[in-house]
Amino acid sequence: MNAALLQPAFADPVLDAQRSFRAALKALAGPGVMHTLQAAQRPPALSGLDSATHALCLALLDIDTALWLAPAFDTPAIRANLAFHCGSPIVTERQHARFALLDDSQLHDLAGFDLGNDRYPDQSCTLLIQLPSLGGGRSLSWSGPGIETENKVALPLSDGFWQQREQHNDFPRGLDMFFLADSDLLGLPRSTRVAQAAQERA
Amino acid sequence: MNPVTDPTIAARQRWIGVLARAVGDELSRHESALRDAEYQLIRAPEIGMTLVRGRMGGTGAAFNVGEMSVTRCVVRLADGRTGYSYLAGRDKPRAELAALADAHLQGPQQQHWLAQLIEPLAQAQARRRAEKDAETAASKVEFFTLVRGED
Numbered sequence: 001m002n003a004a005l006l007q008p009a010f011a012d013p014v015l016d017a018q019r020s021f022r023a024a025l026k027a028l029a030g031p032g033v034m035h036t037l038q039a040a041q042r043p044p045a046l047s048g049l050d051s052a053t054h055a056l057c058l059a060l061l062d063i064d065t066a067l068w069l070a071p072a073f074d075t076p077a078i079r080a081n082l083a084f085h086c087g088s089p090i091v092t093e094r095q096h097a098r099f100a101l102l103d104d105s106q107l108h109d110l111a112g113f114d115l116g117n118d119r120y121p122d123q124s125c126t127l128l129i130q131l132p133s134l135g136g137g138r139s140l141s142w143s144g145p146g147i148e149t150e151n152k153v154a155l156p157l158s159d160g161f162w163q164q165r166e167q168h169n170d171f172p173r174g175l176d177m178f179f180l181a182d183s184d185l186l187g188l189p190r191s192t193r194v195a196q197a198a199q200e201r202a
Numbered sequence: 203m204n205p206v207t208d209p210t211i212a213a214r215q216r217w218i219g220v221l222a223r224a225v226g227d228e229l230s231r232h233e234s235a236l237r238d239a240e241y242q243l244i245r246a247p248e249i250g251m252t253l254v255r256g257r258m259g260g261t262g263a264a265f266n267v268g269e270m271s272v273t274r275c276v277v278r279l280a281d282g283r284t285g286y287s288y289l290a291g292r293d294k295p296r297a298e299l300a301a302l303a304d305a306h307l308q309g310p311q312q313q314h315w316l317a318q319l320i321e322p323l324a325q326a327q328a329r330r331r332a333e334k335d336a337e338t339a340a341s342k343v344e345f346f347t348l349v350r351g352e353d
Contacts, residue, residue: 003278003282003284004282004284006244006276006278006284007244008242008243008244008245008246009245013246013248084244084245085245
């Protein structure tokens with residue numbers, strides 16, 4: 001480990017990790033609703049990771065959670081800091097990962113991640129997907145558990161991604177995802193049904 | 203545990219051990235000198251528990267002795283040197299000073315710090331240990347079996 005690359009993490013390790021965990025929980029419980037981390041609970045910037053991504057890594061990863069890194073995040077600084085503050089082993093094979101850190105160049109192919117099994121669907125891999133922004137894409141209608149009627153979400157994602165998600169969703173097995181940009185996060189659990197909005201509102 | 207062959211690692215293990223065994227105000231006496239550098243807390247002092255394991259006679263199967271509280275800290279000086287500390291107990295300021303000492307000891311001033319800080323501490327610890335050993339030895343009882351009455 002290169003000690004010169006290390007930098008501080010949460011200012012208040014216990015409370016900030018709990019606040020970030022709470023935000024992640026709410027994001028998955030109410031899919032499609034944007035949550036913003038408060039300035040005080042954001043960890044200092046780590047080159048390549050947005051503050052929401054960094055906060056979720058610090059809150060969710062520990063020594064028992066193997067992590068898969070997309071090539072864009074596989075830098076010495078990110079490796080050193082995650083190894084130091086989280087202690088999570090970094091794996092090269094997707095199927096061994098409990099968490100995976102992806103950028104938008106990886107979204108055309110979600111093959112290989114562990115979907116869990118019918119007895120323990122909770123053992124699936126959770127994807128942390130960092131995007132340039134959480135808006136500006138085509139508006140889609142999300143519905144399902146945690147959504148009263150429907151949520152309109154306009155993530156900047158290609159059709160290829162939605163096809164991949166459909167392909168790797170065999171309920172109760174499937175992938176839960178967090179979309180992260182800057183200090184915002186948005187959850188997409190496997191149970192959410194995504195349909196193209198019937199009518200575009202002008 | 204395998205003995206360490208690298209002399210720089212062995213030397214660092216020694217001073218980290220000496221710093222960990224410092225008691226009372228032995229470290230805070232040097233506080234102003236230790237803090238006289240620009241530094242950043244990479245891991246602010248934090249208190250946690252660690253499981254102590256042992257082996258009967260040093261060779262038997264491992265068993266859990268119990269848990270103890272440990273305070274750890276990591277600092278980085280302005281020139282990039284990092285200092286680590288792990289201390290028994292719950293004393294955050296002492297953990298920070300020990301980490302600072304470790305960082306200073308890896309720098310060009312190593313001989314100065316060894317002479318000023320580590321050697322006096324090591325001597326004091328050796329003295330305490332010898333006193334304790336002498337006290338214990340004085341109360342030692344030897345049991346002899348003179349006749350076992352076997353014949």
